[in-house]
Amino acid sequence: MRNTPLERLLAGDVFAVAEGLIGWTLRSNVDGATTAVTITETEAYAGSDDPASHAYRGRTRRNASMFGRAGLLYVYRSYGIHWCMNVVVGEAGLGHAVLLRGGEITEGVAVAVARRGRHDHLTDGPGKLCQALGVTGSHDGSDLRSGPLLLEPGPGVGGRRIETTPRIGISKAREHRWRFVLVG
């Protein structure tokens, strides 16, 4: 395994990765267009230890890539309408993953606007983030080292504070403060 910044990040547990991903750049090369965001909001999902995780009840066809090796992308359909993406973390078979909930778009704004069909609220939610970057189920299981989606060291948190809060939009295990947000 190469000793790249990404490999070093992925060597941590799911919580360390969720917090560490804040300030990273997610670059997307889809349909000949390039878009990139700085990640500002993530949530940790701890596999079989986490009742709110898709992996809690074991492997299914939908969440199969969640049990792959660290650095893969897990994309699932939410409410039958939207796509949400996760970064798979930890050893293969563990089912740990970090949900990417939001970001600040830094490249390809025009492309994102066209995909979203509006000029505001481009990437301030997990479903919106996927739509703006052109991520769909066809990217499920792809490798974040080789694309079409790439994870790169970004501008960092720039002195801003990372806040930990309870996770959003779930009904189970809400007592855990496993959501990480860049304040400011």
Next chain:
DNA sequence: TACAAGATTGTCT
């Protein structure tokens, strides 16, 4: 085989 719930979003009141 049928049905309810879900890691969401956009629109309407």
Next chain:
DNA sequence: GACAATCTTGTAG
């Protein structure tokens, strides 16, 4: 603030 759109999974009969 409430609700519809729409698909996958888990549970019940």
